[in-house]
Amino acid sequence: MGSCKVTKVSMEWNIDVGDDKISLFPDSILHQILSYLPTKEVVATCVLSKRWKYLWTSVPSIDFDDSLLYSSQFDRWHPLDVTCFMNFVDKVLLLRDTSNMKRFRLSCRVCVSASHINEWILAAIRQNVQELDLCLFVDEPFMLPGCVFDNKLLTVVKLEMNCTLQLPPHISFPCLRKLHLCLVTFPNDNLMQCLFSSCPFLEELAILDCEWVNLKSITITMPSLKTLIIDDLPFCSVGDLRGCVVKIDSENLIFFKYSGYLSNDINVHDLSSSALAFVHIPIICGRQLEIAYRTVKLFRGLQTVSSFRISSSTIESLFLAQNVMNHRLPVFKKLTLLELSGEFGERSILLLIKLLECLPKLEFLHFREGLGHCEDDSKLKLVSNCILSSLKMVKYQNFLGTNTEIWFLNFLLKNAIVLEKMNVFWSKSSSKDLMNQKEIINQLHALPRGSIHCELLIA
Numbered sequence: 094m095g096s097c098k099v100t101k102v103s104m105e106w107n108i109d110v111g112d113d114k115i116s117l118f119p120d121s122i123l124h125q126i127l128s129y130l131p132t133k134e135v136v137a138t139c140v141l142s143k144r145w146k147y148l149w150t151s152v153p154s155i156d157f158d159d160s161l162l163y164s165s166q167f168d169r170w171h172p173l174d175v176t177c178f179m180n181f182v183d184k185v186l187l188l189r190d191t192s193n194m195k196r197f198r199l200s201c202r203v204c205v206s207a208s209h210i211n212e213w214i215l216a217a218i219r220q221n222v223q224e225l226d227l228c229l230f231v232d233e234p235f236m237l238p239g240c241v242f243d244n245k246l247l248t249v250v251k252l253e254m255n256c257t258l259q260l261p262p263h264i265s266f267p268c269l270r271k272l273h274l275c276l277v278t279f280p281n282d283n284l285m286q287c288l289f290s291s292c293p294f295l296e297e298l299a300i301l302d303c304e305w306v307n308l309k310s311i312t313i314t315m316p317s318l319k320t321l322i323i324d325d326l327p328f329c330s331v332g333d334l335r336g337c338v339v340k341i342d343s344e345n346l347i348f349f350k351y352s353g354y355l356s357n358d359i360n361v362h363d364l365s366s367s368a369l370a371f372v373h374i375p376i377i378c379g380r381q382l383e384i385a386y387r388t389v390k391l392f393r394g395l396q397t398v399s400s401f402r403i404s405s406s407t408i409e410s411l412f413l414a415q416n417v418m419n420h421r422l423p424v425f426k427k428l429t430l431l432e433l434s435g436e437f438g439e440r441s442i443l444l445l446i447k448l449l450e451c452l453p454k455l456e457f458l459h460f461r462e463g464l465g466h467c468e469d470d471s472k473l474k475l476v477s478n479c480i481l482s483s484l485k486m487v488k489y490q491n492f493l494g495t496n497t498e499i500w501f502l503n504f505l506l507k508n509a510i511v512l513e514k515m516n517v518f519w520s521k522s523s524s525k526d527l528m529n530q531k532e533i534i535n536q537l538h539a540l541p542r543g544s545i546h547c548e549l550l551i552a
Contacts, residue, residue: 325353
């Protein structure tokens with residue numbers, strides 16, 4: 094009965110069930126499809142038919158990952174599996190044809206065999222690889238081949254290694270567009286400065302969870318740099334303010350992201366007004382004053398941006414410097430878009446209102462996560478009016494329907510005198526039933542508005 098249905102459908106749609114449509118595609122399209130698969134699966138396609146037997150040998154993207162070798166219970170390796178992995182990589186690189194390699198990704202533990210790993214990397218270099226992505230877990234010092242850092246063809250380099258980044262005396266990346274460094278320990282000022290200055294056309298730099306302890310001062314100045322991401326969270330302890338001075342001077346930067354405790358002194362200069370900045374500084378119990386001081390310095394370097402995303406904890410660090418150290422907050426004269434993340438308590442809401450006073454051109458205010466579960470609004474009722482003369486749109490997500498949220502939305506509606514639209518979106522985790530939600534919606538619609546043209550949408 095089932096075969097009759099298949100035959101009927103095939104006749105209606107004029108489909109020959111036995112046809113292999115995919116094999117009719119040209120090599121270039123099949124290569125593109127296979128490039129999204131791990132190499133282990135790509136090689137397995139050789140058994141499909143004669144058409145596929147050698148197709149894998151010219152796929153431009155190679156992806157080796159030994160993560161399947163780990164035991165989920167004991168996190169140990171089986172020697173036989175390790176040997177199989179090494180033999181598989183050796184054989185794939187040996188049998189691959191002489192066509193250029195676009196991307197080479199290798200993720201494994203160096204204890205497999207350091208010499209083997211360097212041979213694999215050299216094999217990719219010999220085939221003119223353009224994108225090199227290495228994730229190497231080491232138990233002892235490990236040095237990559239020197240030709241990795243002196244290469245005229247590489248456009249993308251991603252290095253994730255839990256060891257000191259050992260750099261050769263000569264570094265040259267004339268075509269490099271993207272550089273990601275993750276988990277590495279920077280060796281010293283001179284070598285890192287040499288690395289950065291050897292990438293004249295770099296457009297994206299990401300420094301993720303790296304260790305700066307050996308650095309005292311570093312300058313990141315690249316006219317071509319458009320994206321800079323610094324994530325410093327995991328390696329910092331409360332008392333560990335290493336104090337490396339990081340000067341960032343890239344006038345064409347359009348995206349800057351910093352996450353961390355400001356254990357390093359970040360100084361930004363000449364940031365474009367079209368840039369989007371994102372800053373997250375968690376609250377910690379110790380060294381708050383020093384971190385607050387560095388927060389103000391960082392914000393002064395970002396005061397020319399037009400778009401900003403900050404967390405609630407960052408706002409608290411910012412105002413700690415003003416209250417305790419009498420540092421004046423910068424005025425963001427060009428900022429038109431502000432996105433906020435994290436939960437806000439009564440104190441951070443008060444500080445947010447103060448921050449809004451420093452944003453005279455703000456047009457769009459976006460709460461990505463709402464204010465959170467804050468219920469205490471006793472002090473908020475004492476807040477005086479704050480005229481928001483430019484604010485045109487408010488987007489409020491994760492609305493729970495708390496009294497604090499209602500108070501704050503009322504504050505915005507009353508003080509935003511040119512507000513055109515406020516969109517409020519209920520949280521999926523709201524405890525309010527449909528009857529309570531309807532009452533709150535009616536309450537919001539009844540709130541007085543400073544702008545007669547304001548449209549309130551609640552969904």
